[in-house]
Amino acid sequence: MPDPSAGARPAPMRSLLVLSTAALAYSLAQTTVIPAIGDLEARLHTDSSGVAWTMTGYFLAAAVFTPIFGRLGDMFGKRRMLVVSLLAFVAGSVVSALGDTLELVVAGRVLQGVGGGIFPLCFGIIRDEFPRERVAQSIGLISATLGIGAGVGLVLGGIIVDASSYHWIFWGSAAMSALAAVAVQCLVHESPVRSKGRVDVRGAAVLGIGLILPMVAVSRANTWGWDAPRTLGLIAIGVAILVAWVALERRTDEPMADIPTLSAPPVLMTNVATLLIGFGMFASYILIPQLAETSTRTGFGFGLSATGAGLLMLPGAIIMLFVGPVSGILGARLGNKVPLALGGLLTAAGLILMGLVHDTQLEILVFNMVSSIGVGLAYAAMPNLIVDAVPPHRTGEATGLNAVVRSIGGSLGSQVTAAILAGSVLASTRLPSDSGYTDAFVISGVVALLAAGLAVIIPRAGHAHLPVLSEIGAASPLGDPALADTRVRA
Numbered sequence: 001m002p003d004p005s006a007g008a009r010p011a012p013m014r015s016l017l018v019l020s021t022a023a024l025a026y027s028l029a030q031t032t033v034i035p036a037i038g039d040l041e042a043r044l045h046t047d048s049s050g051v052a053w054t055m056t057g058y059f060l061a062a063a064v065f066t067p068i069f070g071r072l073g074d075m076f077g078k079r080r081m082l083v084v085s086l087l088a089f090v091a092g093s094v095v096s097a098l099g100d101t102l103e104l105v106v107a108g109r110v111l112q113g114v115g116g117g118i119f120p121l122c123f124g125i126i127r128d129e130f131p132r133e134r135v136a137q138s139i140g141l142i143s144a145t146l147g148i149g150a151g152v153g154l155v156l157g158g159i160i161v162d163a164s165s166y167h168w169i170f171w172g173s174a175a176m177s178a179l180a181a182v183a184v185q186c187l188v189h190e191s192p193v194r195s196k197g198r199v200d201v202r203g204a205a206v207l208g209i210g211l212i213l214p215m216v217a218v219s220r221a222n223t224w225g226w227d228a229p230r231t232l233g234l235i236a237i238g239v240a241i242l243v244a245w246v247a248l249e250r251r252t253d254e255p256m257a258d259i260p261t262l263s264a265p266p267v268l269m270t271n272v273a274t275l276l277i278g279f280g281m282f283a284s285y286i287l288i289p290q291l292a293e294t295s296t297r298t299g300f301g302f303g304l305s306a307t308g309a310g311l312l313m314l315p316g317a318i319i320m321l322f323v324g325p326v327s328g329i330l331g332a333r334l335g336n337k338v339p340l341a342l343g344g345l346l347t348a349a350g351l352i353l354m355g356l357v358h359d360t361q362l363e364i365l366v367f368n369m370v371s372s373i374g375v376g377l378a379y380a381a382m383p384n385l386i387v388d389a390v391p392p393h394r395t396g397e398a399t400g401l402n403a404v405v406r407s408i409g410g411s412l413g414s415q416v417t418a419a420i421l422a423g424s425v426l427a428s429t430r431l432p433s434d435s436g437y438t439d440a441f442v443i444s445g446v447v448a449l450l451a452a453g454l455a456v457i458i459p460r461a462g463h464a465h466l467p468v469l470s471e472i473g474a475a476s477p478l479g480d481p482a483l484a485d486t487r488v489r490a
Contacts, residue, residue, distance in 0.1 A: 012130045016138050018187045019122045022086060022180040023142050026118045027149030029093065029173035030058075031317070032157030034285050035310035036166045038293040043166065044102045047425065048432060049219045052286055052418030056215055057106045059282075059411040061113025063404045064208045067256045069117025070400060071199050073124055079190040082121040086181035089115030090174050097170035108170065115177075116407075120400055128191040151317035158310030200256040206245045207256070211408060213238035218415045222423040257401055266389035267398060269458045271405045273340060274382050276451035278409025280347050281375045283417040283444035284354070288313055288368060290421070291358065291437055300434040302361055312365055316372030323373050327380035336388060337458045340381040344452025346374025348445040355441025378451070379406075385458065417444060 033040075033054060041051040073081040092111025099105040119142070126138045160168050217224075217234035224231045249255040261267060292309040294301025304312065327339040350371025357363050383399045390398045417440040424436025 012134055012138070015125070015129060015188050016141065018180070018183045019125065019142060020145050022082065022118055022177075022184060023122060023145045024149045025086075025173065025176040025180045026089065026115075027145065028153040028156065028176065029089070029112065029169075031150045031153030032160065032169045032173070033166075034154060034313070035158035035289055035306040036161045036169055037286065037289045038309070039161045039166050039306060040105065041290075043100075044105060046102045048286065048290065048418040048421035049222065049415070050102050052414045053102070053106045053219065054109050055282065055286070055414040056219075056411045058109040058113040058116075059407040059414075060208065060211055060215065061110045062116030063113075063211065063407040063411070064204050065114045066116045066120060066404060066407075067400060068199055068201075068204055070120045070124070071197060071256070073117070073121050074193075074195045075197055075199075077190050077194070078121050078124045078128065079184060079188050082118065082125065082188075083181050083185050085115040085117045085121060086177050086184065087115075088112070089118070089177045090181065093170045093174035093177060097167050097174060105166075112173075125188065125191055128193045129189065148321070151314060151321070154310040154314050154317055155307065156310075158305065158307035161306035198254050200249075200252055200254060203245065203249055203252060203256045206241060206248060210238050210241035210245055211411070213241070215411060215415050218412075218419050221419055258397060261390055261398055262401065264389060266459050267386060269454055270340075270382055270385045270389070271402055273344065273378070273451040273454045273458075274402055274405045275409035275412070276447050276454070277344060277347060277375060277378045278406040279413035279416070280351055280371070280444045280448035280451075281413070282410035283413035283440065283447075284351065284368065284371060285313075286414050286417050287354075287421070287437060287440055287444075288364065290432070292361075292364070294431060298429060298431060298434070300358070300437070301431075302364075304361075312361060313368060315365060316368040319369055320372050320376035320379075323376035324380040327377045328384070330377070331381055331384050335460050336381045336384040337455050337460060338381075339377040340385065340458070341452050341455035343374040343376070343378030343381065344448050344450075344455055347371050347378065348374070348449035348452060350374060351441050351445030351448060355438045355445065358437065358441075374448070378455075382406075413444060413447075 037051055037054075040046075040054060041048065044051065069081050069085055089112050092108045092113070092115065094108070095111055096105045096108030099108055122142055123139050126142070127135055130138055157169055160166075160172065214235045217231045217238070221228075221231050246259055249257050250259045262271065289306075289309040291300075292302050292304040292312050293306065294303070296303040302308075302312075327343070330339040330342070350367045350369070350373075353367040353370070354364060357367070382402055386398045386402050420440040420443065421432040421436045424433040424439070425431060426433050
């Protein structure tokens with residue numbers, strides 16, 4: 001209900017500028033880490049499985065805490081919780097910046113993930129505060145900022161690492177996020193919209209435990225053995241806990257996930273495809289930088305700097321933004337499962353080709369662009385499929401949980417491919433072998449191919465078409481399907 005103390009609303013343009021700054025801080029902080037993977041691995045004295053936790057830790061925390069912060073924003077004020085999210089992001093950045101061990105850097109990344117509610121809260125403020133005719137355009141602009149910042153971060157991260165070290169990536173993130181938090185507190189009016197409710201802390205805790213146990217098993221599989229009782233046991237326990245979580249959510253009055261909605265075949269199948277595509281895309285984020293920065297003395301590495309690795313990946317990040325609207329056009333004419341299926345096929349083709357043929361930088365650049373086109377088509381189609389399949393009042397929740405599933409897929413892809421690389425390390429070089437990269441790319445491609453096959457059999461519901469800017473954001477490397485809920489609420 002409205003807050004009676006709320007005063008005159010500020011100019012939307014001022015609020016939009018401040019919210020865009022918060023969005024940019026978030027998006028830059030995520031992709032600047034990617035070119036630093038090699039530097040992190042060397043300086044933290046770890047292997048591919050260890051350094052993958054800098055990605056996995058963030059995505060798991062974001063998967064659990066993003067719905068929590070969304071609910072807290074509805075209850076206690078979206079601006080207030082946006083400031084809290086940004087401050088959590090600042091705290092995580094500082095911890096990682098100060099960290100000189102893997103444990104500290106990962107702990108900081110987990111804290112950054114706690115601040116993962118930044119985008120849904122920005123969208124909520126816009127829906128509550130902006131004139132009806134400005135809502136869709138403004139959400140689309142914030143969404144596009146996510147994609148643009150993600151692309152810039154790939155290059156900026158490489159430049160920072162080459163000039164100094166990974167520490168300064170996190171110091172820069174802390175400074176920008178702190179400035180954004182101050183600006184939000186001082187220049188953005190608190191939303192007057194409140195809704196009573198409760199936070200499903202129990203469900204979030206169970207979900208977190210169920211997700212992390214299999215990840216730990218995968219990361220330790222090369223040490224314990226893939227068929228070792230500890231490995232299989234942790235995976236089995238994690239799966240059992242996730243099954244129990246579904247049953248728990250069905251019995252919870254105000255769950256973090258509405259299971260009947262999520263279990264509808266179009267929604268369930270879209271979310272599974274989302275997980276599989278996310279697996280493939282984030283696997284490439286682990287593989288390409290390490291391959292690019294591997295010494296030429298190995299016979300297959302390119303010996304690039306971190307900046308060079310970022311530039312090698314930049315065309316793929318940029319092209320994702322352009323194919324988002326193409327996905328919308330295809331979906332409007334042929335149904336949204338068509339761009340999802342096509343996207344899965346192209347993602348698979350690019351990843352498999354990178355695995356089989358990666359002798360030159362040009363081959364990686366071209367095949368990564370093919371894969372990125374596929375990811376962009378698929379990611380922009382996913383929120384449209386969700387919007388088609390759920391009632392209007394469930395759109396925000398369902399698309400937000402689709403974003404959570406994407407994070408889980410990214411965590412799984414990062415950890416599995418890193419484990420494959422770690423298992424292929426040669427005693428002579430103490431580096432992953434060429435066959436390790438081949439296996440990791442090909443397995444990721446096969447996973448994306450499964451997503452394409454699943455997309456073909458998704459029940460056809462409709463031809464929803466998001467605004468162009470929203471499709472750009474959804475197709476970006478770190479796109480958030482929660483932006484799809486751009487309908488103005490009465």
